[in-house]
Amino acid sequence: MATERRTDIGPPNYQKFLPPIIKKNYGKWKYHEILGPGVMVHVGESGDKLYTVRAASPRLLGIKRIREFADLADKYCGGHLRFTSRNNVEFLLTDKSKIEALIADLKKLGHPVGGIGNHISNIVHTQGWVHCHSAATDASGVVKSVMDDLCHYFSEDQVPGKLRIALACCLNMCGAVHCSDIAILGVHRRPPRIQHDTVNKLCEIPNVIASCPTAAIRPATIDGKPSITIDEELCMFCANCFTVCPSLPMADALNDGVSIWVGGKVSNARTEPAFSKLAIPFLPNNPPRWPEVVDAVRNIVEVWVRHARKYERMGEFIDRIGWPRFFKLTGIPFEKQHIDDFKYAGLSFKRSAQIRH
Amino acid sequence: MAGKGGNGTPLLDQLETGPWPSFVTQIKSMAETKEACSQLLGLLERSYEEKIGHWKHGGIVGVMGYGGGVIGRYNDLQEEYPAIAHFHTLRVNMPSGWFYTADALRTICDIWERHGSGLTNMHGSTGDIILLGTSTDELEPTFAELTANDFDLGGSGSDMRTPSGCVGPARCEWACYDTLHLTNDITQTFQDELHRPAFPYKFKVKCSGCPNDCVAAVARADMSIIGTWRDQIQVDSGEVTAYAKAGLDIQKDVCSRCPTKCIEWDGKKLTIDDENCVKCMHCINVMPKALRPGKDQGATILLGAKAPIVEGAMLSSVLIPFIKIEPPYQEIKDLIERIWDFWGEHGKNRERTGELMQRVGLGNFLEAIEVEPVPEMIAHPRENPYVFYEEYYEEGEEEEAGA
Numbered sequence: 001m002a003t004e005r006r007t008d009i010g011p012p013n014y015q016k017f018l019p020p021i022i023k024k025n026y027g028k029w030k031y032h033e034i035l036g037p038g039v040m041v042h043v044g045e046s047g048d049k050l051y052t053v054r055a056a057s058p059r060l061l062g063i064k065r066i067r068e069f070a071d072l073a074d075k076y077c078g079g080h081l082r083f084t085s086r087n088n089v090e091f092l093l094t095d096k097s098k099i100e101a102l103i104a105d106l107k108k109l110g111h112p113v114g115g116i117g118n119h120i121s122n123i124v125h126t127q128g129w130v131h132c133h134s135a136a137t138d139a140s141g142v143v144k145s146v147m148d149d150l151c152h153y154f155s156e157d158q159v160p161g162k163l164r165i166a167l168a169c170c171l172n173m174c175g176a177v178h179c180s181d182i183a184i185l186g187v188h189r190r191p192p193r194i195q196h197d198t199v200n201k202l203c204e205i206p207n208v209i210a211s212c213p214t215a216a217i218r219p220a221t222i223d224g225k226p227s228i229t230i231d232e233e234l235c236m237f238c239a240n241c242f243t244v245c246p247s248l249p250m251a252d253a254l255n256d257g258v259s260i261w262v263g264g265k266v267s268n269a270r271t272e273p274a275f276s277k278l279a280i281p282f283l284p285n286n287p288p289r290w291p292e293v294v295d296a297v298r299n300i301v302e303v304w305v306r307h308a309r310k311y312e313r314m315g316e317f318i319d320r321i322g323w324p325r326f327f328k329l330t331g332i333p334f335e336k337q338h339i340d341d342f343k344y345a346g347l348s349f350k351r352s353a354q355i356r357h
Numbered sequence: 358m359a360g361k362g363g364n365g366t367p368l369l370d371q372l373e374t375g376p377w378p379s380f381v382t383q384i385k386s387m388a389e390t391k392e393a394c395s396q397l398l399g400l401l402e403r404s405y406e407e408k409i410g411h412w413k414h415g416g417i418v419g420v421m422g423y424g425g426g427v428i429g430r431y432n433d434l435q436e437e438y439p440a441i442a443h444f445h446t447l448r449v450n451m452p453s454g455w456f457y458t459a460d461a462l463r464t465i466c467d468i469w470e471r472h473g474s475g476l477t478n479m480h481g482s483t484g485d486i487i488l489l490g491t492s493t494d495e496l497e498p499t500f501a502e503l504t505a506n507d508f509d510l511g512g513s514g515s516d517m518r519t520p521s522g523c524v525g526p527a528r529c530e531w532a533c534y535d536t537l538h539l540t541n542d543i544t545q546t547f548q549d550e551l552h553r554p555a556f557p558y559k560f561k562v563k564c565s566g567c568p569n570d571c572v573a574a575v576a577r578a579d580m581s582i583i584g585t586w587r588d589q590i591q592v593d594s595g596e597v598t599a600y601a602k603a604g605l606d607i608q609k610d611v612c613s614r615c616p617t618k619c620i621e622w623d624g625k626k627l628t629i630d631d632e633n634c635v636k637c638m639h640c641i642n643v644m645p646k647a648l649r650p651g652k653d654q655g656a657t658i659l660l661g662a663k664a665p666i667v668e669g670a671m672l673s674s675v676l677i678p679f680i681k682i683e684p685p686y687q688e689i690k691d692l693i694e695r696i697w698d699f700w701g702e703h704g705k706n707r708e709r710t711g712e713l714m715q716r717v718g719l720g721n722f723l724e725a726i727e728v729e730p731v732p733e734m735i736a737h738p739r740e741n742p743y744v745f746y747e748e749y750y751e752e753g754e755e756e757e758a759g760a
Contacts, residue, residue, distance in 0.1 A: 013452070074459050213669075240666055266575050273575045
């Protein structure tokens with residue numbers, strides 16, 4: 001083959017993929033309106049109207065389904081579609097009369113339409129047991145189970161404000177779930193098991209020692225070979241060391257599970273972006289349907305739906321009512337694990353006498 | 358169905374019921390023609406039985422001349438699941454804004470049908486098209502077909518990760534700059550840094566068109582470029598009245614939620630004290646037909662967000678309170694290069710820019726990257742009186758000391 005090898009060309013230019021109505025109204029949109037669950041219209045200064053239909057996706061898609069999406073784009077949208085930052089698929093129409101037929105076709109394929117405005121949007125998530133080496137729980141299975149339960153909030157029933165749920169299957173947080181209204185986070189609870197016969201072959205010991213945020217790892221000679229020891233009392237199960245050294249596996253069926261965090265956000269609307277805070281330190285991995293996790297998430301969502309004011313996101317709601325009342329309303333027991341003990345822990349202690357009695 | 362193991366996938370099958378689309382159905386749809394997908398179902402069923410994953414640490418695999426873009430993946434039960442003994446991921450750089458034509462998607466599907474599992478993520482956490490699962494010898498042929506069709510790999514490892522941006526001016530009236538153009542331009546400018554890892558750790562760039570931050574730049578990108586404006590919110594008073602007439606309680610749902618109480622409604626007229634507006638977007642979000650961002654638009658640049666690994670999770674903090682975002686974006690590119698220079702020289706292995714900034718101190722970091730300190734960078738001045746000064750005066754220097 002004499003053809004030249006192409007490299008460093010970068011992604012195809014997005015301009016090639018924009019529908020004509022977007023090219024025409026690019027940067028000249030005037031306003032938008034939400035017409036119903038998962039349907040909105042953007043109106044240009046030109047008067048042009050662009051209708052968006054947003055459908056749920058499991059993110060993990062086979063090429064058969066992607067081709068079916070492509071066929072729908074041909075049938076309804078002049079061959080154009082896009083995906084969202086929360087892994088929904090969006091169809092962009094210029095003909096309002098085609099919306100209902102498109103929604104019916106999407107439903108036939110098993111993709112509910114929704115997630116716009118004050119509805120629960122798709123869960124951003126990671127790979128889990130489908131394809132990751134460091135997962136403390138599955139991702140897709142938990143997401144499927146939780147969204148089966150909450151789907152009516154995606155496609156039918158309104159909630160007080162935006163609610164963003166995210167799942168990461170370990171503390172690496174490929175899904176960066178740490179600023180979500182509700183975060184589902186896989187956790188380990190057992191220190192790594194050191195495979196002394198391979199540490200020196202597979203890992204750089206100084207890197208392993210440097211990877212530990214609590215300095216729990218020290219060099220040691222075991223059976224005449226260079227290896228490490230771990231002060232288990234200092235281990236907080238972050239799996240940093242495993243990330244740099246495969247000889248320190250963390251996964252453990254008995255001790256791995258899921259934690260639930262609440263009240264984070266990234267948008268600047270009203271309040272500043274915020275981290276999620278720990279609500280439930282540990283729930284068991286109980287595949288295939290994770291009933292404890294599904295119940296816990298539904299409980300938190302329903303407390304918020306019942307008590308939050310309009311537009312109030314989870315964190316704003318909890319700020320208004322206070323954490324003691326959050327624990328009371330949800331019935332979640334408060335435990336030692338809820339109190340931070342890493343860096344700057346004192347900043348999260350209550351430092352006033354302003355208490356609701 | 359489950360390939361090896363024999364007894365089907367009774368646990369996974371339970372995830373094919375219910376209203377939400379099922380990933381199991383997606384894997385099964387490919388298992389009919391791909392033995393790898395059949396064995397993936399078997400391996401995953403086993404994880405569901407044993408409550409533990411069966412994938413090993415990635416090895417070093419890739420395409421010629423690149424150090425990133427491919428994630429090596431091997432299972433730990435290779436004799437039982439040989440068709441997925443290696444099952445590597447290719448990250449394919451998505452077009453800005455995740456816009457596609459049906460034909461472009463079909464092209465990717467065809468390539469992936471020929472060379473891999475036929476399974477994808479649309480999309481991965483950083484934004485790439487994820488081609489999920491192929492063997493080592495298929496990597497180079499896949500890459501050749503992708504590049505022949507104008508697609509290229511994205512980032513992985515200690516490199517510039519694939520930049521991403523929100524839908525921006527393509528379909529949003531709130532975009533304060535062209536997020537798609539900037540995302541694409543930065544991606545193209547730094548192809549070498551994207552494909553050949555040479556940094557202490559990963560570096561992410563995300564472009565959000567307004568402070569609603571739909572790509573979570575403030576939480577997920579080392580460099581978060583968030584659109585904003587510095588003049589007056591545009592008000593269409595006729596539409597304000599229309600919202601009130603339609604039943605919106607402007608006082609309760611708009612004014613009382615304003616974080617700086619800079620917006621007032623007397624039942625007839627809306628007044629905004631724009632000097633006190635912090636551009637939070639709430640009033641605009643609630644009344645999109647009546648209010649719009651101002652006309653003097655640009656962005657706030659923040660630096661340092663990351664997930665917990667290594668020193669704890671961080672949100673980005675303000676580096677440049679306001680900058681005009683206009684091609685060729687030289688000022689931003691120069692800033693990025695100054696940050697990379699300092700980080701490359703002083704960053705520890707696996708230290709993100711946010712952690713570096715904390716370790717050396719924001720003040721010192723600013724000096725190093727030649728950015729002046731301004732009060733917009735902090736929530737409040739220090740409370741801690743242990744202040745560093747680099748020099749002091751000796752006796753005889755009373756004049757210099759101003760004594």
